[in-house]
Amino acid sequence: MIEEIPENTGFPEELVTLILGSRRPILFVEGTHGSLDYAIYRACYPEWTVVPKSSCSEVIHSVVSMRANASLTRVTCSGIVDGDDYSDEDVAYFEGLGIKIIPVSEVENLIALPVVCSAIAESEGFTGADLQK
Numbered sequence: 001m002i003e004e005i006p007e008n009t010g011f012p013e014e015l016v017t018l019i020l021g022s023r024r025p026i027l028f029v030e031g032t033h034g035s036l037d038y039a040i041y042r043a044c045y046p047e048w049t050v051v052p053k054s055s056c057s058e059v060i061h062s063v064v065s066m067r068a069n070a071s072l073t074r075v076t077c078s079g080i081v082d083g084d085d086y087s088d089e090d091v092a093y094f095e096g097l098g099i100k101i102i103p104v105s106e107v108e109n110l111i112a113l114p115v116v117c118s119a120i121a122e123s124e125g126f127t128g129a130d131l132q133k
Contacts (some may be wrong), residue, residue, distance in 0.1 A: 011089050026077040030107070037107045040079065056081045069100045073089040082106055 027048040031037030038052045053059045065077040079099035082110060086094070091101055110116055119129050 015119070023075070026051055026075055028059045028066075028077065028079040028080055030056060030059055037090050038111065040055065040107055056084070060094075060097065060099060067098060 014046055025048050027041060027045055027050050029037050029050055029052055031039045031052045032054065033052055036049060037057060041048075042050045050063070053062050059079040059081050063077055067075045072112070077098065079097075081094070081099060082105055083101045083103050084105055086101055094101055104110055104113070118131065
């Protein structure tokens with residue numbers, strides 16, 4: 001069955017085409033196609049179609065709009081935004097929308113988290129005492 005795509009989805013035609021053509025879930029993130037956000041999330045979520053949006057508010061709008069138009073596609077969507085000192089109530093609200101907040105204020109800071117830094121060092125061949133340093 002072929003259905004007409006409504007004009008009021010809240011998305012530009014290019015994005016609607018990407019979403020409808022995807023078989024993978026959509027992950028809306030902050031940043032642009034040339035940003036570190038996009039590169040990191042594509043590497044971390046290879047099973048997802050990562051769609052960069054310029055800001056937190058654009059990620060929120062995109063997730064809410066796509067979920068409101070869920071009848072257009074069977075593809076699910078979620079979002080990830082920077083942890084800009086949100087309250088517990090804000091975190092719960094975002095999670096209710098399908099948006100996760102990272103534990104740092106900028107995606108670059110994820111690399112400085114001990115668990116991430118250690119994993120990177122291990123992948124580079126560091127072990128034992130050298131890994132701890």
